[in-house]
Amino acid sequence: MRPDELFADDHRRRVAAGLQRTLRTVDGPQDAHILIDGRRVLSLCSNNYLGLANHPALIEAAIAATREYGVGAGASRLISGSMRLHEALEARLAELKGTDGALLFTSGYQANLGVISSLVGTDDAVFSDELNHASLIDGCRLSRAAVCVYRHRDVAHLEEQLRTTAARRRLIVTDSIFSMDGDAAPLAAMCDLGERYGAMLMVDEAHATGILGPRRAGLVDALGLHDRVTVQMGTLGKALGAFGAYVAGSRSLIDFLVNRARTFIFTTALPPAVVAAAAAALDIVAREPERAAAVSRNARRLRSGLRRLGYRMLGNDDAHIVPILIGAAEETMALSQALFERGVFAHGIRPPSVPDGTARVRATVMATHSDDDIDTALAAFAALQPSRGPVRTAAAYLER
Numbered sequence: 001m002r003p004d005e006l007f008a009d010d011h012r013r014r015v016a017a018g019l020q021r022t023l024r025t026v027d028g029p030q031d032a033h034i035l036i037d038g039r040r041v042l043s044l045c046s047n048n049y050l051g052l053a054n055h056p057a058l059i060e061a062a063i064a065a066t067r068e069y070g071v072g073a074g075a076s077r078l079i080s081g082s083m084r085l086h087e088a089l090e091a092r093l094a095e096l097k098g099t100d101g102a103l104l105f106t107s108g109y110q111a112n113l114g115v116i117s118s119l120v121g122t123d124d125a126v127f128s129d130e131l132n133h134a135s136l137i138d139g140c141r142l143s144r145a146a147v148c149v150y151r152h153r154d155v156a157h158l159e160e161q162l163r164t165t166a167a168r169r170r171l172i173v174t175d176s177i178f179s180m181d182g183d184a185a186p187l188a189a190m191c192d193l194g195e196r197y198g199a200m201l202m203v204d205e206a207h208a209t210g211i212l213g214p215r216r217a218g219l220v221d222a223l224g225l226h227d228r229v230t231v232q233m234g235t236l237g238k239a240l241g242a243f244g245a246y247v248a249g250s251r252s253l254i255d256f257l258v259n260r261a262r263t264f265i266f267t268t269a270l271p272p273a274v275v276a277a278a279a280a281a282l283d284i285v286a287r288e289p290e291r292a293a294a295v296s297r298n299a300r301r302l303r304s305g306l307r308r309l310g311y312r313m314l315g316n317d318d319a320h321i322v323p324i325l326i327g328a329a330e331e332t333m334a335l336s337q338a339l340f341e342r343g344v345f346a347h348g349i350r351p352p353s354v355p356d357g358t359a360r361v362r363a364t365v366m367a368t369h370s371d372d373d374i375d376t377a378l379a380a381f382a383a384l385q386p387s388r389g390p391v392r393t394a395a396a397y398l399e400r
């Protein structure tokens with residue numbers, strides 16, 4: 001088959017299965033309202049939870065850092081030198097996370113690939129929640145360790161796998177707040193298991209950094225577990241409004257990763273502008289706790305309204321990721337499109353991002369959504385009220 005035939009064939013299959021994805025063009029910044037495909041819509045799609053991606057303080061910090069340090073970092077930090085700016089942000093992140101050290105990565109995806117593949121290898125075992133983010137899944141695959149997938153948030157199943165797996169070096173990996181489900185990993189019980197069965201624990205705080213906990217450092221912070229988690233990973237491109245990622249842990253972990261994590265060693269460091277913007281975001285997170293509070297408040301308003309309308313959701317009441325379970329991919333995409341036509345942008349999420357039969361509209365709320373914004377969204381959902389319940393597979397999923 002010629003390459004073009006191969007691509008066209010794959011395209012036909014995707015379209016037939018309702019799985020074709022397309023890009024929509026945005027003009028202007030990411031905010032509560034965005035201009036997309038020429039239309040101004042309310043965005044319920046962004047991970048820019050605190051509304052910082054277009055905040056003047058981040059913009060000014062990025063401009064100032066660009067003037068002082070230039071645009072590019074030049075090379076990997078092991079090659080062209082480690083800019084003081086990166087080191088200062090790492091020190092702040094370590095302080096925030098209650099660890100001895102932290103290390104920046106160029107994205108969350110790369111952090112997860114690099115950390116997992118350096119912590120475990122052939123002969124080792126990695127234990128992974130079945131609904132972990134794709135970057136954790138890919139990190140497990142890349143590591144070549146035996147991958148033991150346990151049922152979503154099921155500590156008994158995790159324990160059974162830890163008990164029956166012989167490998168001596170073991171790593172448990174989990175999202176803290178699950179990206180497509182909005183629910184939380186049972187971290188305290190997972191720490192107990194890690195300690196009992198001699199396994200390291202890695203927690204991906206991509207969706208909790210900046211939001212949860214007394215210091216808004218994440219779920220580990222909320223539960224006071226920073227001494228018991230081996231690796232706290234998180235991103236700078238979601239609630240913190242910038243770009244990139246960090247790993248926080250002991251000094252020896254950071255030294256190990258500097259020497260072993262190929263996605264740290266063999267890639268150009270983050271540009272000064274985004275490092276400075278992320279630092280400015282941390283100032284705001286510390287200074288304005290009301291932003292995180294607004295995220296939960298908006299989540300509760302949206303969720304209670306949707307529940308009244310008969311929609312079924314995953315996750316607890318104040319979870320800022322609001323997955324509205326539909327079931328079939330086509331129905332999900334039709335709802336998403338109909339919402340868009342009513343001025344509300346909420347993405348449909350289909351397999352392979354979520355298990356078959358559990359397609360959903362994933363709405364996310366931001367601190368910068370007003371009550372009126374949430375009510376506008378609810379009015380659009382009301383006009384499209386579900387006539388039928390979720391399909392059977394989705395219903396079974398809900399019961400778990």
Ligand SMILES: Cc1ncc(COP(=O)(O)O)c(C=O)c1O
Nearest residue numbers: 107108109133135175179206235
């Ligand atoms: C749980 C989780 N981990 C990692 C990532 C990857 O982070 P990044 O976008 O910085 O690559 C994402 C989303 O993008 C995510 O949702």
